[in-house]
Structures are given as structure tokens and as C-alpha cells.
Amino acid sequence: MSYSYLTDSTYGKDNVKFLKVKKDKSNPKLHEVMEATVKVLLKGDFDISYTEADNTPIVPTDTVKNTILILAKQYDTWPTEKFAAKLALHFTSKYSHVSGVTVEIYQDRWVKYNVDGKESLHSFVHQGPEKKIVFLDYDEKNGPSNYLLTTSIKDLTVLKSTNSMFYGYNKCEYTTLKPTTDRILSTDVFALWEWNCSKLGCLKSIAQGAKDSTFDSVYVSARDITLDIFAKENSASVQATMFNMATAILKKAPEVSYVTYELPNKHYLLFDLKWFRGLENDNELFYPSPHPNGLIKCRVGRKTAKL
Numbered sequence: 001m002s003y004s005y006l007t008d009s010t011y012g013k014d015n016v017k018f019l020k021v022k023k024d025k026s027n028p029k030l031h032e033v034m035e036a037t038v039k040v041l042l043k044g045d046f047d048i049s050y051t052e053a054d055n056t057p058i059v060p061t062d063t064v065k066n067t068i069l070i071l072a073k074q075y076d077t078w079p080t081e082k083f084a085a086k087l088a089l090h091f092t093s094k095y096s097h098v099s100g101v102t103v104e105i106y107q108d109r110w111v112k113y114n115v116d117g118k119e120s121l122h123s124f125v126h127q128g129p130e131k132k133i134v135f136l137d138y139d140e141k142n143g144p145s146n147y148l149l150t151t152s153i154k155d156l157t158v159l160k161s162t163n164s165m166f167y168g169y170n171k172c173e174y175t176t177l178k179p180t181t182d183r184i185l186s187t188d189v190f191a192l193w194e195w196n197c198s199k200l201g202c203l204k205s206i207a208q209g210a211k212d213s214t215f216d217s218v219y220v221s222a223r224d225i226t227l228d229i230f231a232k233e234n235s236a237s238v239q240a241t242m243f244n245m246a247t248a249i250l251k252k253a254p255e256v257s258y259v260t261y262e263l264p265n266k267h268y269l270l271f272d273l274k275w276f277r278g279l280e281n282d283n284e285l286f287y288p289s290p291h292p293n294g295l296i297k298c299r300v301g302r303k304t305a306k307l
């Protein structure tokens with residue numbers, strides 16, 4: 001009798017990278033580029049490869065990598081949500097023992113810049129660590145209209161030098177923080193939206209491009225809303241500001257069911273310079289404190305109308 005059993009497994013290829021150039025048919029020098037890092041993990045009938053050292057069912061991870069690259073060449077990869085759907089449907093239909101798949105795609109931000117007052121046709125600036133991330137979890141047994149699809153923005157670093165407050169919080173014998181009506185607010189935005197699959201439709205129609213413009217416009221709106229509210233609101237707290245951002249995204253995008261924000265509060269501490277001839281420091285010189293940082297998370301849903 002064997003001692004152990006397999007409770008769960010998945011495998012595939014991570015860190016598959018490509019840069020794709022999309023050329024305009026009418027103007028071969030007019031390009032778009034996509035730099036992406038892809039992870040595809042397979043689920044299915046692979047137990048004997050773990051429990052009996054029988055490799056028969058294993059689709060090699062090398063094949064998974066080759067497939068990602070061939071599909072990236074043969075199909076439109078814009079937007080990444082569509083490409084994720086294409087990958088998921090490929091692996092589950094090609095191999096009868098593959099019953100599900102998770103796909104994760106990290107997309108870099110390459111943005112065209114202006115040359116002589118006009119947007120360049122094919123020259124781009126890399127916008128730092130910020131990424132667009134798409135995650136798709138699909139199991140055939142749930143049917144093609146039942147999947148988990150999320151899109152997120154990660155590492156969009158922002159800072160405002162005023163219009164941020166924090167006061168009225170709980171005070172006890174451990175409290176040293178001073179209330180403020182004017183502080184620096186800085187964070188690396190992680191914003192994630194969960195798509196409502198009954199509004200999007202089946203994976204096949206997504207893979208055929210039926211929702212391309214929805215994916216693109218919600219991404220632009222979520223990013224704009226985040227930056228707009230960050231700039232415009234006199235923030236009462238990170239908590240209140242992130243809730244307002246999430247609510248605005250839900251209002252704008254009916255295809256989204258939940259919005260999650262995870263925001264580190266990157267502290268900038270005012271230097272006390274009074275020791276030097278009583279020098280005043282009117283929120284002008286700060287110490288960027290690398291640690292510790294606050295970390296504030298929330299997931300926001302839409303209230304359904306009462307009947």
C-alpha cells in the first residue's frame with residue numbers, strides 16, 4: 001500500500017517572453033509593439049506522471065513554450081485578454097486529457113513619443129516597471145462561459161505633494177502619529193478588476209475578438225480614474241481614496257463585477273530642522289522612508305438594486 005496520494009497538481013512554462021511588432025497594412029512603418037511575459041499552467045489527467053513516474057501524459061513544458069510563441073506569431077495578441085482566451089482554448093481542445101489551464105500575461109508599457117511635434121510611427125519609451133497583467137483560470141468542466149478573468153495594473157508609482165490628510169484615527173497609549181491635514185501621499189498602485197463572465201460571453205467569442213474594445217477601453221478608464229482621483233481628491237486616507245477609485249471604475253464599467261486595490265503607503269517623513277537656527281520646514285524637505293510601509297487593501301463590489 002502506498003503511503004501518500006496526490007491532492008493537486010499543475011505544471012507548464014513560466015517566463016515565456018516575446019516582443020511582437022504589429023505593422024499597419026497601409027503604412028509598413030507604422031507599428032505597435034507588445035512586450036509580454038507569459039505563464040501557462042496545465043491542469044488535467046497527469047497523476048501517473050507524479051505517482052508512477054509514467055511520463056506518457058506529459059505535454060513537455062518546452063512544447064507549451066513553443067505553442068505560446070507560435071500562437072503569438074499566428075494570431076493577434078492585442079488585447080492580452082483575447083490572447084489569454086486563445087491560449088486557454090488551444091490547450092484544452094488540442095489535448096483531450098488537458099481539462100483546464102491558467103494563463104498569466106504581464107505586458108510592458110511601451111508608449112510612442114512625439115518627434116517634431118508628431119507622434120512617432122515606430123519609436124517608443126518604456127514606462128518603467130508598470131505592467132498590465134491578465135489572469136485567466138479556465139476549467140472545461142465548468143463550460144466555456146464560466147471562467148475567472150481579471151485584468152490589473154501593477155507598479156504604477158504616483159506621488160502627490162499636498163491634498164492628502166490623515167486625522168481622526170484611533171488613539172491609545174501606543175499612538176505617536178501626529179494628525180495632519182497636509183502630507184505627502186505616494187504609492188505603487190495595484191488595481192485589479194474581475195470581469196463578469198455572463199456579461200462578456202464565452203471564451204470562444206473573446207478569442208475571436210468580440211470584446212477587444214471593451215478590454216481596451218476599461219483598461220484606459222481604470223488607469224485614468226486612478227490617476228484622476230489621486231490628483232483631484234483631498235484624500236482623507238488611503239482607505240477612502242481607494243474605495244472612491246474602485247467605485248468609479250464599477251460605475252464606468254458594467255462588465256466589471258469587483259475591483260480590488262492594494263496600495264502601499266510609501267512614507268515620506270518631514271525632516272525636523274529646528275536644531276539649525278530654528279529653521280522652519282513647511283512641507284519642503286522629506287526623508288523617503290523605505291520601510292516599514294503601510295499596506296492597505298480592499299475589494300469592492302456593486303450593490304444590486306433592491307426590488
Ligand SMILES: O=c1[nH]c(=O)c2[nH]c(=O)[nH]c2[nH]1
Binds near residue numbers: 166177265
Ligand atoms: O491613509 C492612511 N491610512 C492608514 O491606515 C494609516 N496609518 C498610518 O499610520 N498612516 C495612515 N494613513
